[in-house]
Amino acid sequence: MGDLSEFSLKVQLFLRAYRWRRIDPVPWTPLKKPLSECRVALVSSAGFVLPGQEPFDDKKRGGDSSFREIPGDAVVAALVDTHRSESFDHSGMRRDPNLALPIDRLRELTESGRIGQINQRHLSFMGSLTATGAFVRDTAPAAAKLLVEDSVNVALLVPV
């Protein structure tokens, strides 16, 4: 679990040889107020879209670096998995999308007062990106700007 051995030998070899993009320097934003007063957004790389949204492009070389906005009041059961990777088991997150975009859990944390508010939108990516240049240069700053405009304090990020 949580190990390269869960992948095929071909994928393991690719991942061992892959040049991971190192974050340097590492930025840091401390929490500025209690979580019970914070606005929280979710970010998932599970490739979820809602009906009517364009699916992620599973043919794009290097991966599709675009993102979709998922409204904060979205019905979790309506989320559609369009992640292209065949290297992991999709059945759990198809049965319960909260496994990779825990919107219902966040609602419960709001109702209990553990966190302040749910943001008006969450963000969905398809994380199977081998070419990260455009993502780092263009997509990530633009997507982050949306959450800044929403006055989000905290983002929780979930890969698959």
Added chain:
Amino acid sequence: MCSQAVGLFAAELERQGISTVAIQLLRQVALRVRPPRALFVPFRHGYPLDAPDEPGRQTAVLEATLRMLEDPCLKPPALKDFPG
């Protein structure tokens, strides 16, 4: 690759003033990419919050991310293990 993508996006959010925690499924990737705050979970790919239809187990993972945000002793890059 997903762990790298969320790590890179977490870094951009932190640059723009938003506090983050990125769940990570591969320790090797977390150590190389270095997200600002990362929670390594011992679950297989596709199961970052443990199990489907298990609200308590999913919330336990989220609660661990929230505790990282509240920990004043953490320094970047911060990597913790779940359940810890």
